[in-house]
Amino acid sequence: MTEVLLSLKGLTKAYPGVVANDSVSFDIGAGEVHALLGENGAGKSTLVKMIYGLVKPDSGEMLLRGVPFAPSEPRQARADGIAMVFQHFSLFDALNVAENIALGMENPPALRDLATKIREVSEAYGLPLDPYRTVGDLSAGERQRVEIIRCLLQDPKLLIMDEPTSVLTPQEVEILFQTLEKLRAEGTSILYISHKLEEIRTLCDHATILRLGKNVGECVPAETSASEMAELMVGAALTPPKRGNRDFGAVAMDISGLSVPSPSAFGTALRNVHLTVRRGEILGIGGVAGNGQDELLSVLSGEVLTQTDAVKLGADPIGHLGPVARRALGVLAAPEERLGHAAAPDMSLTENAMLTGATREGLVKNGFLKWAAAKEFAERVIEAFDVRTPGPENAARSLSGGNLQKFVIGREVLQRPEVLVVNQPTWGVDASAAAAIRQSLLDLAAGGAAVICISQDLDELMEISDSFAALNEGRLSAPRPAEGLTVEEIGLMMGGAHGMEVAHV
């Protein structure tokens, strides 16, 4: 390694009940792409928040080019040449690119000068972007460009990127990597946070692996196999979900020519969607976030009603039926947003079990609620899906994201669905819980149910799907057998590079 840019020494940060970072030390070299690898909850975010001045370490120190460095707020970190691209963009949809960038600056120049500067920087780094376009019209990849350019305008020495590829198609990832390569060639260091091992093997010079807040190993990704890194990250060899032999039965759900206008100004309209899923089949639906996933789930769950025969269960049209009637027929769903959509945050798990279980589990009689039966159902979900909670009387918001997700999925799976629709079933869930959730979906399909799994995690979809389709701007590609699909083909189904120009490096 050449010169060291940033050196972390024994950084420790504890929150009530959990040590987020336990004496973490490593060095980031100048002009190096350094990967920070770890599962959800391993402490990656806390660590970079300390570097970016959002969180103060309890102990330990940082040296920036050998000089002690302790930013008390992000402004100070930025002044010292540290920039960060967050996973969730902080952009205003209704403003244009230049206005958004100006909002994040301390002394923004006149908008016209800024626009010129944005053009210069964007061309220099192969990130073409029109400063006068409204952000609401941009694709996820282009929004990320706005965030990156916002950082590059500060001329950073260290660029922190938090899971940058989670919102990109494979082709867009390719373009991003070319930009990062160019930055590296110019001597900018990059701290690259991810749990996608293949990406790290392609891009990064060095990797630090965190597990439960501790630095459990470093490696040179190009010389280490993905499975070795995975084992370091998880701490144990993972058993991948087993899929039995499956015979597909009759068509369970059939959607044809479904078009639904966008529910809000920046939502996505569904355009002429066709899909069929058979009994025993898992249909994986990929796509970059915001391309109609939520809308598709609402149409399937019955939250949004459509023409009667646009959605069919077997041969019966159900497009006009609301969620309760569909549940009675065996069409169940688990939305992406756990708190506030799939579950009511302040209500107990028993009350949340009532939320979707009332009809199929017989928790209601003549309009009166059988709380004892609901509690018993909640306990069954907790037991069967290993939900870590003191008991069903606890509020949904007191559970960790992963545990609540297990509850939400378990609640539907245990109701013996005919058709189950899930959106992002393992988002923010640790590896072992994610494996358990995937296994339960596979078991469900093996038992003869049809499963539609909407997800942005392509690895997940490849692991469990029998057929694969992708959503792109509200259109669904024709489903294809999942086996034998290449990353290239999947990327094209997801919309390729969305018309973004390739970096001119």
Added chain:
Amino acid sequence: MIRLEKRPQPSRAWSLATPLIAVLATMIAGGLLFALLGKDPVEAIRTIFWEPLFGEFSFYYRPQLLVKGAPLVLIAIGLSLGFKAGIWNIGAEGQYIMGALVGAGIGLAFYPLEAWYVFPLMVIGGAFGGWLWAMIPAYLKTRFGTNEILVSLMLVYVAEQFLASMSLGLMRNPEGHGFPGSRNFNSYEGASSWINENAGMHWGVVAALIAVIFAYVLLNRHMVGYHIRLTGEAPRAAKFAGVNPARLILFCLGTSGMLAGLAGLFEVSGPSGQVSIDFNVGYGFTAIIVAFLGRLHPVGILLAGGLMALTYIGGDIAQSNLQLPSAAIQVFQGMLLFFLLAFDLLTNFRISLGKPEVA
């Protein structure tokens, strides 16, 4: 440094304790206020809280508690259903007036017939009048998406004009020597809501108690109540659970209008006695405060209605006995609300002393 930390879940113990703490804090702060005004604080607090219940003239004041508390509780119970679901009926005063007018109109139409069915018909009319008046904002909201806060509030002023017109015109007592106001129901036995006037018992008290039980069962044991709570806490989850928002709006506004209308009918045919220009004294607005004092919980509302009635009556006594200015009494009542809402914070947050944590 003092910080607030969100509790993982609402504390039951605190939600029961905070109203008591708030009453104590009001007594202390109110005592200070009265002391600054040169009155004996202990005497003033005793007059407000003790005198109406156990004082020398409590035989007179205790029935007054029922008379003042019943309409507050009845209206507040109805409002609380909507408030829990995020449906804001601010116009209970108007529904109260319209219920009174329709119910009284039926009674006056039958005058002087003494028959068992006159009063039940008036009750149905009262409920219908309030319900109908609340259906206007409900229909406009479900059909055109208008704001129910504005529509229901503005309809209060329309109802007041109706009341003025009725008491000066159509419903004026033909034997009243031209004075405004209708015949007095206290001299029309078959149409009076009194059960025992000396005890302060009228059918409104009975209705209020029934409403408390009804609301409790609805909210805790019935699907409609569950949907109301779900809609208030997580609207998207409610939609996912299959709640029909339009139907819920019609139900909540309709029920609250109906109960307000009933309260108006019981008042006009009992304690107030006649339809007159100013028979409404703002119960419909005060009930909003009562609903929140009671944390939108049926039993809480029952207690809050009693407490509110107590401070009104006690405040009146303090004004006449101790020459406290009425503004001071109003400040005192305001303090009570303030402390209740402020201490309410402790249900969801805990106070911790220590170094601030940046997250």
